[in-house]
Amino acid sequence: MVTVAELSGQSEKSGGSRSTSSPVFRELRPGPAQRSGCWHLEHPSGPNAPWTMPLLTQQIPDENDYSLVASLDNVRNLSTILKAIHFREHATCFATKNGIKVTVENAKCVQANAFIQAGIFQEFRVQEESVTFRINLTILLDCLSIFGSSPMPGTLTALRMCYQGYGYPLMLFLEEGGVVTVCKINTQEPEETLDFDFCSTNVINKIILQSEGLREAFSELDMTSEVLQITMSPDKPYFRLSTFGNAGSSHLDYPKDSDLMESFQCNQTQVNRYKISLLKPSTKALVLSCKVSIRTDNRGFLSLQYMIRNEDGQICFVEYYCCPDEEVPES
Amino acid sequence: MEKISSDWKEREGFSRRWWKWRPLGQVCEQKPATGLGLTLLVTASLSLLFLAQLSLRTVNSSRSAYACFLFAPLFFQQYQAATPGQDPLRCKILMKSFLSVFRSLAMLEKTVEKCCISLNGRSSRLVVQLYCKYGVRKTHNLSFQDCESLQAVFDPAVCPHVLCAPARVLGEAVLPFPPALAEVTLGIGRGQRVILRSYQEEAGEGARRGLGQGAEVGWDGAGPRFPPVADPTDSAAKAMVTEMSIGGEDFQQVQAQEGVAITFCLKEFRGLLSFAETANLSLSIYFDGPGRPAIFAIKDSLLDGHFVLATLSEPDPHPQDLRAPELQRPAPQLQAHSTPHLDDFALDDIDSYMIAMETTVGSEGSRTLPSTSPSPGLQPHCSPGSHSEEEDDTEPSTVPGTPPPKKFRSLFFGSVLAPAHSPQGPSPVLAEDSEGEG
Numbered sequence: 001m002v003t004v005a006e007l008s009g010q011s012e013k014s015g016g017s018r019s020t021s022s023p024v025f026r027e028l029r030p031g032p033a034q035r036s037g038c039w040h041l042e043h044p045s046g047p048n049a050p051w052t053m054p055l056l057t058q059q060i061p062d063e064n065d066y067s068l069v070a071s072l073d074n075v076r077n078l079s080t081i082l083k084a085i086h087f088r089e090h091a092t093c094f095a096t097k098n099g100i101k102v103t104v105e106n107a108k109c110v111q112a113n114a115f116i117q118a119g120i121f122q123e124f125r126v127q128e129e130s131v132t133f134r135i136n137l138t139i140l141l142d143c144l145s146i147f148g149s150s151p152m153p154g155t156l157t158a159l160r161m162c163y164q165g166y167g168y169p170l171m172l173f174l175e176e177g178g179v180v181t182v183c184k185i186n187t188q189e190p191e192e193t194l195d196f197d198f199c200s201t202n203v204i205n206k207i208i209l210q211s212e213g214l215r216e217a218f219s220e221l222d223m224t225s226e227v228l229q230i231t232m233s234p235d236k237p238y239f240r241l242s243t244f245g246n247a248g249s250s251h252l253d254y255p256k257d258s259d260l261m262e263s264f265q266c267n268q269t270q271v272n273r274y275k276i277s278l279l280k281p282s283t284k285a286l287v288l289s290c291k292v293s294i295r296t297d298n299r300g301f302l303s304l305q306y307m308i309r310n311e312d313g314q315i316c317f318v319e320y321y322c323c324p325d326e327e328v329p330e331s
Numbered sequence: 332m333e334k335i336s337s338d339w340k341e342r343e344g345f346s347r348r349w350w351k352w353r354p355l356g357q358v359c360e361q362k363p364a365t366g367l368g369l370t371l372l373v374t375a376s377l378s379l380l381f382l383a384q385l386s387l388r389t390v391n392s393s394r395s396a397y398a399c400f401l402f403a404p405l406f407f408q409q410y411q412a413a414t415p416g417q418d419p420l421r422c423k424i425l426m427k428s429f430l431s432v433f434r435s436l437a438m439l440e441k442t443v444e445k446c447c448i449s450l451n452g453r454s455s456r457l458v459v460q461l462y463c464k465y466g467v468r469k470t471h472n473l474s475f476q477d478c479e480s481l482q483a484v485f486d487p488a489v490c491p492h493v494l495c496a497p498a499r500v501l502g503e504a505v506l507p508f509p510p511a512l513a514e515v516t517l518g519i520g521r522g523q524r525v526i527l528r529s530y531q532e533e534a535g536e537g538a539r540r541g542l543g544q545g546a547e548v549g550w551d552g553a554g555p556r557f558p559p560v561a562d563p564t565d566s567a568a569k570a571m572v573t574e575m576s577i578g579g580e581d582f583q584q585v586q587a588q589e590g591v592a593i594t595f596c597l598k599e600f601r602g603l604l605s606f607a608e609t610a611n612l613s614l615s616i617y618f619d620g621p622g623r624p625a626i627f628a629i630k631d632s633l634l635d636g637h638f639v640l641a642t643l644s645e646p647d648p649h650p651q652d653l654r655a656p657e658l659q660r661p662a663p664q665l666q667a668h669s670t671p672h673l674d675d676f677a678l679d680d681i682d683s684y685m686i687a688m689e690t691t692v693g694s695e696g697s698r699t700l701p702s703t704s705p706s707p708g709l710q711p712h713c714s715p716g717s718h719s720e721e722e723d724d725t726e727p728s729t730v731p732g733t734p735p736p737k738k739f740r741s742l743f744f745g746s747v748l749a750p751a752h753s754p755q756g757p758s759p760v761l762a763e764d765s766e767g768e769g
Contacts (some may be wrong), residue, residue, distance in 0.1 A: 213465060216438050222431065247428025248456060248473040255466040 068095050068131045068163040071123040075159040075174060076151060077310040078116060079144040082137065084288050084308065084318045085112035087281030091137040092190050095163075096130045103193050104137065109323045110278040111194050112285070120314055123160075131163060133187040135170060143183040147176040151311075163187070196321040202297040205232035205266040207239055211289045211306070213260035217241055217252050218283045221276060227325050228276045232296060233269035239294075243276065262291060272300040273325040282306075285318040300324035385410065389426070390483070395641035396599050397483045406633040408445070420450050422457050422475040432459050432471045442467075485639050487626045490617035492587035494525060498607030498614045498629070500582070501527075504575045505601055512573075514643065515600065517616070518592030523579035529572055530594050530643070583613060593618050593625055594643035603627055603638050618642070 072078055085091070085104045094101045099117035118124040147157045160173040169184040221228065224245035231240040239254040239261075256264040282304055286292060289306035296302055304320040385402040404410035433439060439461070447460040456472040463469065487493075494517075504527050508515060514530040579585045607614050607629045618625040622644035629636045 213467065216442070247425065247431055248471060250472070251470040253468045253470070255468075258465040258467065260465045260467070 064127065065164060066125075066162045067127045067165045068161070069123065069125045070095075070100070070121045070162075071158070071160040072121050073156060073158050074311060075144050075157040077120055077312060077314070077316075078159065079141060079149070080288060080310060081114045081116055081308060081316050081318060082141055082144070084285035084306065085114045086137055086141060086284065087112070089136060089138050090134055090188070091140075092132065092134045092193055094130060094132050095126050097124075097126050099124070102137075105194055106278060106281075107275075108194060109275065110281075111196060111321045112282070113319045113321075115317045115319070117316070120310070120316065128165075131165075132190040133163065133166070133170070134190045135185055135187050139185055140170075140172075143172050143174070143181075143185065146174055146181050146183070147179075194321075196301060196303075196323075198295075198297055198301055198303050198321055200295075202299075203295045203303075204268050204298055205270055206263070206293065206295045207232060207261065207266065208263035208291060208293045209239075209254070210260045210262060211286055211292050213254065213258070214292060215283075215286055218280070218286050221280060222247065222250055223276060223280070225276055227273040228279050229271060229273045230294075230296070230302065231269070231271045232266050232294070234266045235269070238264070238266070263293075270296050270300065272296060272302065274302055274322050275325050278322055279320075282320045285320065289318070388482075391599075396596065397639040399483070399637045401635040403633045403635075422450055424457055424473050424475040428473050429459075432461070432469075432473070483639055485624065485626055485637070487615070487617035487628060490619050490626065492519075492591055492618050493584055493615065494582055494587060494618075495584035495613055495615040496525075496577075496582040498604050498610075498612055500577065501614060502604040502608045504577055505597065505604065507575065508573050508597060509571075512597050514594050515597040516592055516594040517618075519585070519587045519589050520576060521589060523585045523587075523589070525577045525579065525582060525585065526574060526592075527577070528574040531572065584615075587618075591618075591620065593621055593623075595625055595640045599638065599640055600627070603629075606636075 082091075082102060085102060088104045088106050090104070092103045094103070097118065099115060099120070102114045102116070103111060105111045144159070155176055157174055157176040160175075162171045162173075164171075167187075169186050172181075172183040172185070174181045174183070222243040222245035224247070225243035227244065229240075229242040229244070231237060231242065233239075237251070237253045238256040241252040243250050254260065256266075285304075285306040285308070289308045291307040293305040293307075294302070295305070301324065302320075302322045304322075306318045306320075308316045308318060310316060385404075385406075386399065387402075388397070388399045390397045442463045443461045444464065445462045447458075447462070449458045449460075455474065457475050459471045459473060461469040461471075505515065508527075508529055512529050516526075516528045516530045518526045518528070520526045604614065610629070610631070612629045612631055615628045615630075616625060617628065621642055623642060624639050625642050627638040627640065
């Protein structure tokens with residue numbers, strides 16, 4: 001009886017005697033089928049081939065049959081970004097040759113997109129023009145952090161991600177220190193995502209802030225308030241966040257010449273309210289980000305773009321769109 | 332008054348927040364630092380009174396603890412109070428909302444440069460502005476309730492026993508007590524040693540008996556020890572008792588009889604101590620016998636803080652018999668107050684000692700204290716007109732936090748009970764108010 005941990009440790013000794021068993025890697029523990037002997041695998045390249053990527057190739061000998069193959073030396077570069085949009089259970093993934101976009105929506109009012117461009121991956125191949133599937137994001141994140149979510153100095157978890165196409169599960173091969181975990185996550189019918197039609201030409205006001213300045217504000221939002229009111233104006237108060245809670249109202253004002261303000265382009269005074277419960281999850285992205293761009297268009301739609309620097313110094317973006325709550329009552 | 336849950340979790344949250352306040356105070360224009368000390372009393376609300384000094388007062392939901400802080404104008408960079416002749420400005424706000432302004436103290440210490448609190452008669456908001464780094468400004472407009480003046484009558488001068496020590500000494504002395512311990516007994520042992528001993532509720536009977544014996548033999552190590560061995564069957568056997576004995580030389584003042592002892596809530600005491608410690612102040616404790624309120628005072632040139640905590644009554648096997656002797660003892664002291672109605676309360680010395688006034692704004696009597704009470708026997712704390720619904724709302728909310736009647740008694744509402752004393756001793760504090768309603 002061999003556990004997965006032993007599997008790779010003993011791989012060289014037992015390499016010669018592998019035979020194909022049903023490809024059961026859903027569980028880390030060997031199932032009843034494996035109890036009688038070792039967890040055997042046959043490497044297609046021959047019994048003496050080095051034990052490198054046996055799992056990947058044993059089922060589908062031809063890698064070209066995968067519609068999506070992506071590999072990554074540091075899985076945290078992916079999991080961190082996904083955590084920034086993890087406020088609902090399910091996500092829709094779109095992959096094109098440029099990279100993967102993962103979308104999470106709530107209440108038909110808020111949408112979060114994480115962009116993981118192809119350059120983040122060490123290998124990234126998409127066979128079709130675009131690949132789309134829906135997946136349980138919670139499970140995906142659990143699998144990605146199966147070796148632990150906090151980084152251990154000197155150890156990196158590598159990831160190889162394969163998707164065979166519509167109806168197939170997403171396969172994850174995670175390796176750390178010679179230990180390989182295989183995860184298969186069933187994919188679901190992709191759902192149509194919202195089109196916010198947020199066009200940069202319609203943007204009225206735009207502010208780029210250092211995230212540091214907003215972090216505290218968002219983490220301390222008065223959640224007894226139903227809405228977060230955002231005022232952007234070329235005149236005072238320039239940029240104001242307001243809440244109206246049980247204890248009274250609070251206003252947070254950022255002057256336009258503040259050192260936190262990287263860019264201030266406001267053309268017209270706009271006061272919009274957004275459901276605080278919908279915006280609060282964006283705190284996850286805010287916490288990870290170094291800069292945030294806040295834009296509103298002519299309809300009062302809000303776009304929050306977060307610039308996130310990963311552990312390798314690469315830049316990724318997470319974007320939140322949110323509909324305004326209602327017309328601000330004249331007072 | 333508002334309803335507030337009195338669970339311990341919340342209490343801890345409050346006191347944690349509270350004691351870190353001092354450092355922030357130093358960067359605030361108006362240092363509300365110490366004001367938040369009041370929160371350790373699990374208060375529903377905080378009264379702010381802008382007079383010649385800023386006063387912050389609060390009382391806990393079971394009314395067994397009261398705190399009052401006075402800030403000298405010099406405490407602030409700028410202090411502007413109502414001009415003479417104007418009605419003093421005051422407001423009562425939910426402690427929760429006040430604390431929410433200062434939610435993350437660590438962050439505040441880093442980012443807030445100054446703090447400005449303002450209240451004016453026209454607006455119905457208390458405005459707290461925090462001026463932060465990078466020019467960021469936070470403005471909180473806190474709603475408040477109809478003003479009431481909260482006033483406890485107490486006078487340290489009438490307390491026969493006084494202890495005074497650097498807060499550090501007492502702070503270190505309470506350190507070994509288990510965090511969950513509710514009450515602690517403070518007493519004077521032989522050789523003017525000050526003794527702090529954990530009070531076990533389960534071993535209540537035994538402990539009290541032990542305390543009594545201890546008192547007789549002078550709290551020394553030679554006589555019968557606590558817990559008494561007399562009753563090995565009760566839960567005292569499983570209880571651990573912690574006792575700290577501090578030499579009188581560590582105190583700046585020990586003016587107390589050997590053998591006196593009082594029992595009070597440790598939680599409030601801890602909070603108070605940690606504040607006094609961070610402020611590096613001395614703490615004076617003025618106390619009398621069991622069941623009589625103890626006054627804890629800290630003072631420096633800019634602020635003045637008083638905490639009044641109820642103490643545990645001695646077991647009272649024959650309450651009726653004990654009435655008479657007690658009647659005589661406090662009477663001379665009470666004359667110091669020279670308030671005419673006090674005689675009505677003389678039966679209950681706590682109540683004659685401390686009376687809370689809660690009246691609505693504009694009632695001038697609110698600051699002239701007990702003498703205005705029209706019918707002292709029934710509702711001395713409150714004039715009939717001001718006996719609003721709000722007041723009634725308080726009552727159910729205080730019930731969960733109200734200690735068992737045999738233990739701490741309300742410092743403030745006890746007097747209401749005076750005419751209703753039944754043979755079975757004090758009834759729940761809150762019953763009488765509905766009667767007074769009519």
